[in-house]
Amino acid sequence: MVNFEVSDIVRALHDARNEWRDSQRRSREPGAREFPSRDALAQIVELLKGALFPMRLGPPELRHESEDFYVGHTLNTALASLLVQARLELNFNARHQPRPASEIDQAATEAVRQFASALPGLRRLLDSDVLAAYQGDPAARSVDEVLLCYPGVLAMIHHRFAHRLYELGLPLLARIVAELAHAQTGIDIHPGAQIDAGFFMDHGTGVVIGETAVIGKRVRLYQAVTLGAKRFPTDAEGNLQKGLPRHPVVEDDVVIYAGATILGRVTLGKGAVIGGNVWITEDVKPGASVTQASLQNAPKGHAP
Numbered sequence: 001m002v003n004f005e006v007s008d009i010v011r012a013l014h015d016a017r018n019e020w021r022d023s024q025r026r027s028r029e030p031g032a033r034e035f036p037s038r039d040a041l042a043q044i045v046e047l048l049k050g051a052l053f054p055m056r057l058g059p060p061e062l063r064h065e066s067e068d069f070y071v072g073h074t075l076n077t078a079l080a081s082l083l084v085q086a087r088l089e090l091n092f093n094a095r096h097q098p099r100p101a102s103e104i105d106q107a108a109t110e111a112v113r114q115f116a117s118a119l120p121g122l123r124r125l126l127d128s129d130v131l132a133a134y135q136g137d138p139a140a141r142s143v144d145e146v147l148l149c150y151p152g153v154l155a156m157i158h159h160r161f162a163h164r165l166y167e168l169g170l171p172l173l174a175r176i177v178a179e180l181a182h183a184q185t186g187i188d189i190h191p192g193a194q195i196d197a198g199f200f201m202d203h204g205t206g207v208v209i210g211e212t213a214v215i216g217k218r219v220r221l222y223q224a225v226t227l228g229a230k231r232f233p234t235d236a237e238g239n240l241q242k243g244l245p246r247h248p249v250v251e252d253d254v255v256i257y258a259g260a261t262i263l264g265r266v267t268l269g270k271g272a273v274i275g276g277n278v279w280i281t282e283d284v285k286p287g288a289s290v291t292q293a294s295l296q297n298a299p300k301g302h303a304p
Contacts, residue, residue, distance in 0.1 A: 033088070036172060041176050111165075122161070130153055132200040132220070137200075154184065162178040163192070188208045196215060206225075210227055219255075225257075251269055254268050256268075262281075278290055
């Protein structure tokens with residue numbers, strides 16, 4: 001067996017870590033990790049998926065008669081672990097805005113309680129997403145196939161969890177949960193995006209949905225659709241201004257075909273159909289059909 005001489009590398013890595021910590025004003029005090037764990041959150045999401053869909057996403061040996069026991073035990077495990085991660089995020093944030101430890105603990109506990117109470121509603125929202133996928137895809141043979149196999153549904157499970165965490169003041173946990181799905185599916189949904197019931201991404205690969213996007217009921221997207229920002233306003237010192245509405249509003253019953261790019265705080269009116277590979281930076285009227293040909297023939301500065 002080859003033995004590598006790594007002591008010099010260990011020392012150099014130690015120096016590199018300390019340089020980074022000094023530049024970022026991080027503590028050098030001995031102690032436990034400061035940040036939430038991707039691995040822990042991945043386990044939490046898997047437990048939550050099993051608790052919401054026990055007979056399909058739970059353990060293979062589970063039987064109907066023990067469903068409630070499994071759900072209760074799994075939720076307790078998942079929520080206890082989530083509380084640890086919530087404390088880590090809030091403690092990290094307190095470096096810049098110091099808060100008493102008791103207040104941080106209370107805030108973390110309340111956030112996890114509210115997240116737990118939202119789970120039945122999230123299950124019903126996800127049921128609507130599964131039905132939308134089944135009804136919108138002629139290749140789907142059952143709702144169970146949709147739940148077990150469709151990457152768009154997996155991405156929405158993560159998004160429904162992540163969006164609630166985002167609303168509860170845990171944006172780092174939310175972003176990690178979202179990025180876990182992004183890595184698995186190629187679908188990039190910011191946890192801040194507001195998505196109503198019955199949402200379906202057919203194929204889904206390459207879909208990008210920005211932080212301030214608002215999506216209504218029964219909306220359907222195809223692969224490689226972007227709901228992005230047109231520009232990034234800065235303040236007087238040149239710093240990006242955070243949180244401003246900069247992504248599209250998509251009203252109910254809109255269909256957006258593959259490769260379409262919609263940028264800026266524009267509104268796609270109810271029932272509009274957006275063709276493949278179009279580029280839209282202006283409002284689209286309700287019920288309108290937008291194609292490359294219609295955009296080429298439209299007067300300059302006017303969307304259909």
